[in-house]
Amino acid sequence: xxxxxxxxxxxxxxxxxxxxxxxxxxxxxxxxxxxxxxxxxxxxxxxxxxxxxxxxxxxxxxxxxxxxxxxxxxxxxxxxxxxxxxxxxxxxxxxxxxxxxxxxxxxxxxxxxxxxxxxxxxxxxxxxxxxxxxxxxxxxxxxxxxxxxxxxxxxxxxxxxxxxxxxxxxxxxxxxxxxxxxxxxxxxxxxxxxxxxxxxxxxxxxxxxxxxxxxxxxxxxxxxxxxxxxxxxxxxxxxxxxxxxx
Numbered sequence: 160x161x162x163x164x165x166x167x168x169x170x171x172x173x174x175x176x177x178x179x180x181x182x183x184x185x186x187x188x189x190x191x192x193x194x195x196x197x198x199x200x201x202x203x204x205x206x207x208x209x210x211x212x213x214x215x216x217x218x219x220x221x222x223x224x225x226x227x228x229x230x231x232x233x234x235x236x237x238x239x240x241x242x243x244x245x246x247x248x249x250x251x252x253x254x255x256x257x258x259x260x261x262x263x264x265x266x267x268x269x270x271x272x273x274x275x276x277x278x279x280x281x282x283x284x285x286x287x288x289x290x291x292x293x294x295x296x297x298x299x300x301x302x303x304x305x306x307x308x309x310x311x312x313x314x315x316x317x318x319x320x321x322x323x324x325x326x327x328x329x330x331x332x333x334x335x336x337x338x339x340x341x342x343x344x345x346x347x348x349x350x351x352x353x354x355x356x357x358x359x360x361x362x363x364x365x366x367x368x369x370x371x372x373x374x375x376x377x378x379x380x381x382x383x384x385x386x387x388x389x390x391x392x393x394x395x396x397x398x399x400x401x402x403x404x405x
Contacts, residue, residue, distance in 0.1 A: 173198065173214040175228060177260055177332050178267050179299075179394040180235035181283040184275060192232050192243070199225055199247055217259040222249025224256045224336075227401070234397040238379060239282065256336045264332040265325035283392050289315050289324035296331045298395035302339040302347035302402070335394065339402050341371065347395060348374045354390055355381035371403040 173194045180188055198215050200206060202222075209215050218225055229247040236243045262270060272285040286292035293315040301308040311327075318324070339347075352366060352374065358381050366374070379400065382390040390396055 173209060173212055174261070175214060175218065176267060176271075177264055178271075179283065179295075179335065179398060180232050181295075181392075181394050181397055182268075182271055182281045182285060183235070184279045184281045185239070186279070187271070187274075187281070188232065188235060188239075189241070192229070192236065195225065195229055195232065196245060196247070199229075199249060203249065213259075214261060217257045217261070220251055221255060221257050222251035223253045225249050227336075230401045231398065234400045235282070238383075238397045238400075254338070256333075263325065264328040268328065282396075283394065286324075286328075288320045289318045289322060289327055290320070292324055292327060292331065294389075295392055296335070296394050298347045298351055298393055299335050299398050300331065301350065302343040302395065302399055303334055303337050305343065305346065307334065335398060338405055339399070344371055344399055344403055345374070348378055348399060351378045351382075351390055351393070351395065354387050355385050358385045375400045375403050 174191065175195055175198065176183065176187075176191060180191070183191065194214075197209075198218055201208065201210055201215055202219055202225075226247045226249050233243040268285050271281075275281075275285070283295055284291075286295060293311065297308065297312070300311065315327070348371070349366070355378065356363070356366075359377065361377075369377070378390070379396060381387075382396060
């Protein structure tokens, strides 16, 4: 059972999103990176400014999660060609994430969608239905839980375009916080490689001997070179690179 957590109502000046950084445009991505470093500084150095802000309070004691969120941001920045050289080293509460959300994941999609009207969008478009959400997350889910992957697919295929998918958005948000196992990572990355292998002209037997780092690097490289829309709109394209080195 996934804990539904608690939700803070109202607007916030600072914002650490709970969605994949792939949904953020350049300004939001770089902005969250700055704000995350600001929150780390407030918590670590016990600064008073914004120390009582809801966004700061929900991260107090979750140093490991802040570090991992920073790595997810850094991975997305690298994928888009930005250089990130300011690591976060906090480690409190290993493998634990805050249960509180400023807004539900579904509400966050809505906020971003409204915010980006007539503006630059993120690498991944905001999903309009369950099918789009699933297509964007399927390889991130596969890497973590192949049984859940097999269960979700048929259910989503039966949903109608106008069906509410807020529960699915919440589920995916929480599943993506879980570290994948090595076997799950390799399985998902090999599936992704299948979409770009024809551009690489590399024998599959050679691919099977690659390290996970080499595999994820080549998947990213050829997804970008071939402009493969399916992979370019996948959360896994940046997400899995973080956990490969975890």
